[in-house]
Amino acid sequence: MLELDRLSRRYGDVVALDDLSFTVRPGQMYGFVGTNGAGKTTAMRIVLGVLSPDSGTVRWQGRTVDRDMRREFGYMPEERGLYPKMRVFDQLVYLAQLYGVARTTARQTAGDLLDMLALGERASDRVEALSLGNQQRVQLAAALIHDPAVLVLDEPFSGLDPMGVDAMAGVLRARVDAGAAVVFSSHQLELVERLCDAVGIVRAGRMVADGTVEQLRGEAARRYRIHVDAGPGWVGELRDRLPGVTVVDGSAPDALVELAPDVDDQKALDTARALGPVRQFTPVRSTLTELFREAVTDGAGDDAGTHAGDHAEESR
Amino acid sequence: MSRALTFRAAATLVARREFGQRLRDRSFFISTAVTVGIIAVVALFPRFTDVGEDSFDVGLLGGDQALRSAVQQQADVAGVEVEFGDVADAEQARGAVTDGDLDAYVDGDSVYVERDLDDSLRAVLQNAYSQVQGSAALSEAGIDPEEVTAALNGATLGTVTLDPEAEERNTRGVVAFFGSMVLFGQLMGYSMWVAMGVVEEKSSRVVEVMLAAIPARALLAGKIVGIGLLGLVQLMVIGALGLALAGGLGMVTLTASMLTPVLLSLGWFVLGYAAYSCLSAAAAARISRQEELQNVTTPVTMLTMISYFASFLAFMSPDSPLVGVVSVLPPFSALVMPIRMARGDAAGWEVGLALGSMLLLIVLLVALAARIYEGAVLRMGAKVSWREALTPDRGTSTPAGK
Structure with a gap:
């Protein structure tokens, strides 16, 4: 289990991470989302040891992570992270060797990875000669070259075309199925929702929501789309008859209403039926995007002043 | 599956990459070719300028074979070259001198020239006449x-050189001077390569991937050693x-002793490079973009330039006391001392002092550069101040929560 335990980090007066904690199990894909500058990159760099936290620890399998254990970690930084003038294959072998992999094994793995990412023909090209999407694939290969048990990827999907996204997602899923713990950050929330077993939403260096998408939904208010075959005023009537009902959108014939936690949805249905024939009564599942919007806007005004994390991540 | 690399193994891997990558770089061959080309031009230059200095075209009227062979003989003794031009009569000879085809012609008891007669040619012609x-x-x-000629020819002065090695020492000095010129280029070029390599890794964030695998000092050591x-x-x-x-052009006679200045240059390159590359690496670790490179490496470049001018001084006026001081003062000694050593000007204690203080400086610079590099190389964005870089344990690769 990879545990980030109460990590804090400041850059001068700017708080980048404030008591951030989360865990990722082996065989789990964890999506790390948050607005720009929320502290995602800082957290990842701390996990990889390229940055020290002011306080807090990172543990893997119950032990505080040290340099030797980090050789089981693979890292894909947001920016290129490759030698532009080096040949793709040589680059992968070199990195593997730095992690202590024997040369023959490294060559074998590099070849396999490049084939898997459909880059076999570009093996002897210089990195700078590849398209950005292909460079990103090489970067993924670089993060996987020493067969890490923990994979930390900063924005692995940004800038990829749909084929590239599928290839990258496939490779990550295969790693997770093989028992690796994978954390990645992304702004493509539909993708995160589709791929990840668990999601953490971070705002201004703090974790504001953490769990499976289902769990996050459970915490959010329940919404229903209701259509009653009655005169135009039925929505107002419903709200008046049943306390705890809020109308989110009453303009269309089928209205969107939100039920307070203590309101039984069956009672709401009964109340609606009393108004006329009910044609539709559908629970609306919030998308991750909606959950995310709620999470990052909730009370954002409180601490915006003290957590100017945007600058921190952008400038470091 | 994999074992942790030792510091040495990691540094060796890095060094091998740096060496191999740059060897394959086209600029390496270009710079080698350019340097050799410059040496060739410098070696050939005196040959071009020689023409017209000690070589003369002379016309002898009357076709006197005795005078001709006497002139030839005197020319050989004086070490000048005389070519004989064919002239039929005074009219033609005069024309040839005016046109510049001949430097002079002899007619009877007079020598005719356009404006003035070169001193060495005058001596040759006078003696022959x-x-x-x-x-x-x-x-x-x-x-x-016949007897007269034999008697005259036998009566030449032999030369006894009191300091038979003086000329060779001088040549060695010249070779060492060229060595220092090349050394200057090498030190500038290669410490700049180190700086560029450091910034390249920083700007492309490769350094983050690298430092997740190996310690910062191993990366630095490997880079400096490989380059x-x-x-x-x-x-x-x-x-x-x-x-x-x-040697092929006859500029120097290739003897074993001509290797001395070359070997000295090689040895001092190692020392000078160690000092300058540490400075460059430390300076470059502070910035994240290639554009700022010139900015931070200017002090290093200035130091190299000063060494360069000092080596000129050492060549031109070897007895200047300033040269004595600069030749033992690191890091300038790297370019100045080889010249003095090659010429045999430097006393044993001076060489010892220069070596000792250079090594001391290198030890200090290595420690300092490693510390600054570690402190600055992961700080992206704005230029890192020296003080920030020296503040320990911020943004370094030390384990979390120790």
């Missing part, structure tokens, strides 16, 4: 001209080609 006239007078007096080895190899190639070229 006296010899011919003298032997003519003697044979009229009844003495066999330095390449510089040394290039210097050897340039030294060998340069000596061969200069």
